[in-house]
Amino acid sequence: MPNIQGAPLEEQVKILLEQNLAYSKEIYHISKKVKSYILWGRVMSSISIVVFIIVPIILGIFYWQPIVNSIMGKFLPASMLQSAGSESLLGGTGLDQQQLIQMINEQGGPLKAYQQLLDQNY
Numbered sequence: 001m002p003n004i005q006g007a008p009l010e011e012q013v014k015i016l017l018e019q020n021l022a023y024s025k026e027i028y029h030i031s032k033k034v035k036s037y038i039l040w041g042r043v044m045s046s047i048s049i050v051v052f053i054i055v056p057i058i059l060g061i062f063y064w065q066p067i068v069n070s071i072m073g074k075f076l077p078a079s080m081l082q083s084a085g086s087e088s089l090l091g092g093t094g095l096d097q098q099q100l101i102q103m104i105n106e107q108g109g110p111l112k113a114y115q116q117l118l119d120q121n122y
Helices: 009-072 086-091 097-106 110-121
Strands: none
Touching: 097 110
């Protein structure tokens, strides 16, 4: 190993170790900044997923039906805009589910009842 400005070997090793320590400290500080940058990138990614995907889905669940009803109210009569629950579907007929199942079974089962419905409409 060549002498640095004629210094003895022990002095050269000491100088090189000090330089190595300075470089190591600099690398450590840079790696801490990179780690912080990556952490904040993950946090912002999570926040953007929540804001741009989950929040619109939740808002859509709460506000979808009134918006659709107001838009469709212009095109369809009000009686057709009831909620699609089983009570509203069967409410006007006076049937309950057990009676409906019994009527379908009397007609030969679901496939036969469906075929009869299709034959009546066409």
